[in-house]
Amino acid sequence: MAWLFRRWNCPACEGLGVKKEIDPQLVVPDKNRTIAQGGILPWSFKKSSYYGGILKAVMDYYKISDFVRLRDIPPEKMRSLLYGEKVPDIIPVRIHSRGGSVWKFDITWKGIIGFLEDRYFKTESDAVRGEIEKYMSQNPCSVCGGTRYRQESLLVTIKEKNIHEISTVSVSETLKFFRQIELTAREKMIAGKILKEIQNRLSFLEDVGLGYLTLARSANTLAGGETQRIRLASQIGSQLVGVLYILDEPSIGLHARDNARLLETLLKLRDIGNTLIVIEHDEETMRAADYLVDIGPGAGKLGGKIVAEGAPGEVIQNKDSLTAKYLRGDLKIEIPPNRRPVKNTMNTLQSDIKGVYAQVVAAREAYQNAVFP
Known part of the structure; x- marks a missing residue:
């Protein structure tokens, strides 16, 4: 597809259609907490720690109390805390360590989310990246809308359909x-x-x-x-x-x-000059094979021996093969006259199956087979 060629890709998501982004809901999962209670999950509020010291300096700068619930912080101040300002503020930081020393430096404040994003994309540590990913979610790319393509690519059409419309x-x-x-x-x-x-x-x-x-x-x-x-x-x-x-x-x-x-x-692949070894339990596949090898007599540790081998017609005649007994019709799986009670599930939505009414056997939670066009 087009996203395999970089020149057609959306420059923002590089053809993935999605972007990992810092999720405010994961950064601040419980707004009933205060910052002193660990309400900003990625950063410990220990004034002597590096991030705790930065957070304390930012709170002092924006006049945010340590002991006010996050939901009670005015929206504009919360926005400054999470995202910073359009023109980033330069905030002085003073961190007093337990040993009595003082770290003094200034930071350009882009918000906690901006800080985490910078750290994620600049770090060379897999451990740091993995830690930050706990606070990220995957969202459709805001530039291409999830199509994966740059805008110019979608201007090219075949019978009035662009590549995104065709591929979906x-x-x-x-x-x-x-x-x-x-x-x-x-x-x-x-x-x-x-x-x-x-x-x-x-x-x-x-x-x-x-x-x-x-x-x-x-x-x-x-x-x-x-x-x-x-x-x-x-x-x-x-x-x-x-x-x-x-x-x-x-x-x-x-x-x-x-x-x-x-x-x-499979037969086409064989006919053009290839060899296929197929592990199967399907009757039609076994009957269509050139050569069958029946391994048994049981399953798992009860098997492992060649019970029968040869053309399908030869294997079917083998009296020691359990598989042959089913192929001959000597044995068969009986269809029970009465079905077990079923449990109904509505509004399923997963991959290609949308809005399907599924019946689940209550006893073993086994889904009934169905065909979807």
Whole structure:
């Protein structure tokens, strides 16, 4: 995406769309406290300490009492304490140490929040940075509004849509949008190959069951299976051959319709000259394999031995394999005629699932599977 190229990034957040900022609510979590009671959480109010001495000098300068609750301090004085003035005040500081010595110096006061921000960005200490991060929260960038792009980048459009508008809808919708674009002969000469490549890459994502994701989705919000399938899609696009792929349950969490697409993708990777080792419990995947290795006979410490191996048809005939008994239909998981009582949860909101009515089995808190378009 565009934020991978610095010249298109928002200069304020450097293409992240969010900024870590000092949060006043974390700096002053309890306004019923006084400053003497530790109401300014990052700074100890010990007059002999460095920060305590600075805080005392600032309070004296703005005529703020040590023993007045923070909520009772006049708003303009509280603003000066937290943010300083538009033209920073020069405040004299005198700190009397326990040993009797006196430190004398002047500070340019930018407020407690400004002071913490300066310290955070200038320090080379990970420990100091980690300590200050306790008082920071992540907010949408105020310059780009969370889009990640500099303003000039958003002026470039395709069929009246800029890159932010395209990347914030699902992969399936984005693919549909690009497939509906009709180019003139001259436009095909310029952008025909680019448009085809975009369609191919979006198709790869859809084929591995990720059509519901948006291109603007942050990587740290993806589940492990989603990350694995994104990597799989990128490998299909690279058209590499002679590669050994090891996949750990790629079908987990997929609906049957998406599982069929995933299998087609795995077979494509095999057919162009690659080898795939897939750890799976999915029946369709096992039946589609060229060679099966059944490890058991039980799970965990009860297993670890090769019980059966060979083509799926050979493994299915093995009388010692518990997996084969299920594949033959000798054993099956019965669907209980009566369901356990359910507990209802309303207004769920997480990642791509918005406003979903979820039913949770009360006995084990196990979510029922559902398919979302």
